[in-house]
Amino acid sequence: MDAAKYRNSIKGHALVLGGSGGLGAEIVRAVTANGASAVSLTYGRNKSAADKLIKELEDLGITGYAGSVNQTDETAFKQFLNDAVMAADMEITSAINAIGISPNVPLEAQTLDGPEGWRQVFEVNVYGCFISTRAIAERMKAKGARGSIVLITSTNGINSQSQISTHYDSSKAAQGHMMKIMAEHYAPAGIRINGLAPGWIQTSMNDTLPVDEREHEMSKIWADRFAEPHEIASFAAFLAGTGGSYAYGQNFMVDGGYR
Numbered sequence: 001m002d003a004a005k006y007r008n009s010i011k012g013h014a015l016v017l018g019g020s021g022g023l024g025a026e027i028v029r030a031v032t033a034n035g036a037s038a039v040s041l042t043y044g045r046n047k048s049a050a051d052k053l054i055k056e057l058e059d060l061g062i063t064g065y066a067g068s069v070n071q072t073d074e075t076a077f078k079q080f081l082n083d084a085v086m087a088a089d090m091e092i093t094s095a096i097n098a099i100g101i102s103p104n105v106p107l108e109a110q111t112l113d114g115p116e117g118w119r120q121v122f123e124v125n126v127y128g129c130f131i132s133t134r135a136i137a138e139r140m141k142a143k144g145a146r147g148s149i150v151l152i153t154s155t156n157g158i159n160s161q162s163q164i165s166t167h168y169d170s171s172k173a174a175q176g177h178m179m180k181i182m183a184e185h186y187a188p189a190g191i192r193i194n195g196l197a198p199g200w201i202q203t204s205m206n207d208t209l210p211v212d213e214r215e216h217e218m219s220k221i222w223a224d225r226f227a228e229p230h231e232i233a234s235f236a237a238f239l240a241g242t243g244g245s246y247a248y249g250q251n252f253m254v255d256g257g258y259r
Contacts, residue, residue, distance in 0.1 A: 008243035013038040013090045015081075017071065017132060018099035020050040022203035023152070026233035027096050028053055034237045038063035038088035042071070042080070042099070063088050071099065071128035077135050091143050094240040095136045096150045100125050100172075104208045107163040118167045125171035130178060137186045137193070146190030150239045151179050152232075153195040155255045164213065172197075176251045183249030194239050194247050199255025200226040222257025 014031040018024040019041025028039055039057055043050035043066055050066040057064035065087035069080040085091055101124045103116035111117045133149060140147040156165060157172025176195050183193035200206065200217055206226070209217075218224070235254050238244055 005242075008034050008238050008241040010034040010036045010094055010237060010241040012036065012093040013040065013085070013088045014240065015039075015084065015092045015095040015136070016041045017095070017097040018042060018044070019066070020044070020046045020053060021098060023198075023201060023229045023232060024098040025049070025053055026229040027098055027236050028057070030230070030233040030237035031094065031096070031240065032057060032060065032062055034241050036062070036094070038065075038090055040065040040067075040084035040088060040092070042066070043068055044099075071132040072123060074131050074135060077132055078139075081135060081139055091145045092136065092139070093145050093147045094149075095147070096152065096236050096240055097129055097132060098152045098236075099128065100152065100154075102156075102165060102168040102206070104164045104210070104213075105167075107166055110167060121167040121171050122174070125168070126174045126178070129175055133179075133182060133193070137182065137189075137191050140191050141186065141189040148192045148240045148244065149194075150236050151175060151193070151195045152236065153179065153197040153251055155197045155199045155253050155258065158197060158251070158253065159258070162213070164210070179251065180249045187248055192244070192248050194244065194249065195251035196232070196236050196239060197251050197253045197255075198227060198232045199253070199258050201229055201232055202226040203229055220258050221255070222259075225256065227254070227256060 010031050014036040016028050019028045020043035054064040054066050065084050067080050105116050153176045154172040156169040157176045160169045179195045
């Protein structure tokens, strides 16, 4: 028996966008545990968290690279990809995008502009995701890298009816649909693109969730708890690796049972 073909494996250089966050850091650890020999990651304001994670990788003998880049700036993002490839001395063969913002604001108070407005939510969750995903896929295609891209979407874009996250939920619905179109477009190049739609996760992103809303949502979860970040990260690594080799254009719901 060829036991290796039944094990999930991530070979080569993995990229984790938003890799210094609560979920992102666990995804970095998950792709490393599944065999990545180099890991690059992006961070926002938390450079110290990124530096600690790179040190953690290097202590394991893994090549690590971290950079801060606005994923809506296509020129800068492509330069980041070049720098990451040069640092690792190998092309990127898998990428997971864990960047996202989720402000909780009463529907009556939601605005188009401002740090918690609709424009900013779509700028990060949709526009930036589109630019970065296309840039990664185009590079893989140009370099002949038959790679995998996983977008962290959300069940909020599929089955949510929460008024306080209307802009976030709408952005994740758009992201999930965009993923399917891009998956079909890049499939002939041997590039797999899928979405992973988590349910509620125990991360700082949900710190602003009102207590009554948390209790209401918890009552719908069969597992009777929010997910731990490593549980979602493990599934992301599976999709990015050989375990998900026949998955194309799917938005996998991992929500602990939610009805």
